[in-house]
Amino acid sequence: MFDQHMICEKTVTNVAENGAAIGFSFGARLPYYRGLGLSMVEDVAVTLDGEAIPRDAVRLTLRGRTWTLDEMENEHGDRWNFGEIATVTVLRDGGLSAGVHKLELAERMRISYLPFVPTTRCVKTVSLAA
Amino acid sequence: MTDTIKRGVSLYSFQNETFLGKMTVDDCVRTCAEMGATGIEIIGEQTFWGWPEQPVPEDKIADWHALMAKYGTTPVAHDAMLDYKRYKGRVMALDEQVASMKRDIDFAAALGMRFVRSLVSVAPEVLVASAPHAEEKGVTILLEVHAPLHFDHPWIVRHAEAYEKSGSQALGFLPDMGMFLNRFPPVWKERFIRNGAPRHIADYIEKAYEDRTLSEYVVMAVRDMGGEGAAMAMAETLRHNAAYEPKRMLDFMPRIHNVHGKFYEMTEDLVEPSIPYDEIVKVLKQGGYTGYISSEYEGNRWIEDAHPVDSVEQVRRQQTMLAKLIGEPTASTATRAA
Numbered sequence: 001m002f003d004q005h006m007i008c009e010k011t012v013t014n015v016a017e018n019g020a021a022i023g024f025s026f027g028a029r030l031p032y033y034r035g036l037g038l039s040m041v042e043d044v045a046v047t048l049d050g051e052a053i054p055r056d057a058v059r060l061t062l063r064g065r066t067w068t069l070d071e072m073e074n075e076h077g078d079r080w081n082f083g084e085i086a087t088v089t090v091l092r093d094g095g096l097s098a099g100v101h102k103l104e105l106a107e108r109m110r111i112s113y114l115p116f117v118p119t120t121r122c123v124k125t126v127s128l129a130a
Numbered sequence: 131m132t133d134t135i136k137r138g139v140s141l142y143s144f145q146n147e148t149f150l151g152k153m154t155v156d157d158c159v160r161t162c163a164e165m166g167a168t169g170i171e172i173i174g175e176q177t178f179w180g181w182p183e184q185p186v187p188e189d190k191i192a193d194w195h196a197l198m199a200k201y202g203t204t205p206v207a208h209d210a211m212l213d214y215k216r217y218k219g220r221v222m223a224l225d226e227q228v229a230s231m232k233r234d235i236d237f238a239a240a241l242g243m244r245f246v247r248s249l250v251s252v253a254p255e256v257l258v259a260s261a262p263h264a265e266e267k268g269v270t271i272l273l274e275v276h277a278p279l280h281f282d283h284p285w286i287v288r289h290a291e292a293y294e295k296s297g298s299q300a301l302g303f304l305p306d307m308g309m310f311l312n313r314f315p316p317v318w319k320e321r322f323i324r325n326g327a328p329r330h331i332a333d334y335i336e337k338a339y340e341d342r343t344l345s346e347y348v349v350m351a352v353r354d355m356g357g358e359g360a361a362m363a364m365a366e367t368l369r370h371n372a373a374y375e376p377k378r379m380l381d382f383m384p385r386i387h388n389v390h391g392k393f394y395e396m397t398e399d400l401v402e403p404s405i406p407y408d409e410i411v412k413v414l415k416q417g418g419y420t421g422y423i424s425s426e427y428e429g430n431r432w433i434e435d436a437h438p439v440d441s442v443e444q445v446r447r448q449q450t451m452l453a454k455l456i457g458e459p460t461a462s463t464a465t466r467a468a
Contacts, residue, residue: 001145001430001431001434002146002149002431002434003435004434004435005149005150029149033142033145033149033173033176034173034175034176034211035175035176035179036213037182037183037213037216038183039216039217039218040213040215040216042218073218074218076183076216076217077183077184078183078184079175079180079183079184081175081179081180082145082148082149082175082176082179083148083149083150083151084179110215110218111215112211112212112213112214112215112216112249112251113249113250113251
C-alpha cells in the first residue's frame with residue numbers, strides 16, 4: 001500500500017557542506033498504515049540510475065534527528081510515523097548531477113504479526129535543475 | 131438504542147486520505163458523525179504520532195475528548211499493535227509483552243475506550259496475565275479473530291479455553307468479517323490482472339474460489355497453467371482467505387463485544403460483492419449482539435494504483451447498508467411512527 005507515495009519526487013536536492021556537494025536528499029514515507037518504531041525498519045535501500053548505494057552511505061532524518069541505518073535498528077525511543085515525511089540523505093561525492101535520474105527506494109519492515117519480512121519498492125523519475 | 135446493533139467506524143478506513151494529509155482526525159470524526167456512525171475506533175499509533183515509543187501528552191488526550199464531545203461520538207476501541215519483534219533478533223519475553231499490553235490498556239482507558247484490540251497473533255498467556263489490569267481500568271481486551279484464523283482454528287480455541295479458565299470477563303473476541311469471504315473480491319481480481327495475471331487464470335481462480343476448491347489444488351493448477359508472479363500471488367490468497375460461516379460466531383457471542391465491518395468494495399447499489407453482510411447481521415441479531423459494527427474499509431490498497439480512492443463514499447455506502455440491515459428507522463418511517 002502507498003507504494004507510489006514512498007518517494008516525494010519534488011523534494012530531491014543536493015546537500016552541500018563547505019560549498020561542496022557531499023550528497024543528495026529526498027523526502028520519503030513508510031508504505032504502511034500505522035508507521036513503525038525505528039528499530040523495526042530494517043532497510044532503506046536506495047538505487048540511483050541502476051547503481052545500488054551502499055547501506056552505510058544512507059542517513060534518515062526525522063524532526064531534526066539523524067540516524068545511520070545501523071543506528072536506527074537500535075533506536076527504541078522514536079518512530080517513523082504514519083504518513084510522516086522523513087529526509088533520506090545519500091552521501092555521495094559531488095551529489096546528483098543536473099538532469100533526469102531514476103531513483104529507486106526499497107524499504108524493509110519487520111512487522112511482528114506477519115510471517116515474512118516485506119520489502120516495498122518505489123521507482124520515480126526525478127530531475128534536478130542545473 | 132442500547133438493545134440493538136450499533137454503527138461505528140474505524141478511522142483505519144480513511145487511511146489513504148489521512149496518510150496524504152487530505153483529512154484530519156477532526157474531518158474523520160465529523161464524517162462518521164454525519165453518517166450516524168457514532169462509535170469511533172482508532173489504531174492508536176496511526177492517529178497519535180509518537181505512540182507507543184513515546185507517551186501521548188495530556189493536552190492531546192484532552193483534545194481527543196473535546197473532539198468526541200464536539201461531534202457527539204463515543205470512543206469504542208483502541209487497536210493495539212504489540213510489536214513483540216521490536217528488538218532485532220529476539221521476540222519479547224512474556225513479561226515484556228504483558229507490560230506493553232498494560233500500557234495500551236492505560237492508553238485506551240485515557241481515551242475513554244471500552245475495548246483494546248489485541249492482534250490475533252498474541253499468545254493467550256499474555257492476554258490472561260493482562261486481564262486483572264484491564265479489569266482495574268474498566269477495559270476489555272479483545273482478540274481480533276481475523277483471516278486466515280477463524281473460530282474453529284485451534285489457536286482461537288486455545289484462547290477461548292484460556293479465557294474460561296481465567297474466569298475473567300475482561301477478555302473477549304473481536305471478529306473481523308473478512309473471514310466470511312463468500313466470493314473472490316472483484317477489486318482483488320482486477321488488481322492481480324493489472325499486475326500481470328492472465329485473465330483466463332484469474333477467471334479460473336475466481337471460479338475455483340466459488341467452488342470452494344482446496345487452496346492447495348488451486349495453487350497447483352495455476353502452476354500447471356503456466357502461472358507465475360501475479361497469477362501465483364492471486365492463487366496464494368486462497369491459502370489465507372476462506373468462506374467460513376457467520377453462524378460460527380454464535381457459540382462465542384457472550385465474548386464478542388466489537389465487530390470489524392471489513393470490506394473491500396461497496397457498489398453503487400450498496401452491496402459488498404464478497405462479504406455476506408445480510409447473513410452476518412442476521413446471525414449477530416440472532417446472537418443478541420448489541421455492540422458496534424465498526425467499518426473497516428480495506429479496498430484502498432487494491433485500487434490505489436489505478437483509481438482515485440474515495441474512502442468517505444465507500445464508508446458512507448457501507449453505513450447506509452448496515453443501517454438498513456440493522457433495521458434502523460429511516461426518516462420516513464420515524465415520521466410515520468410519530
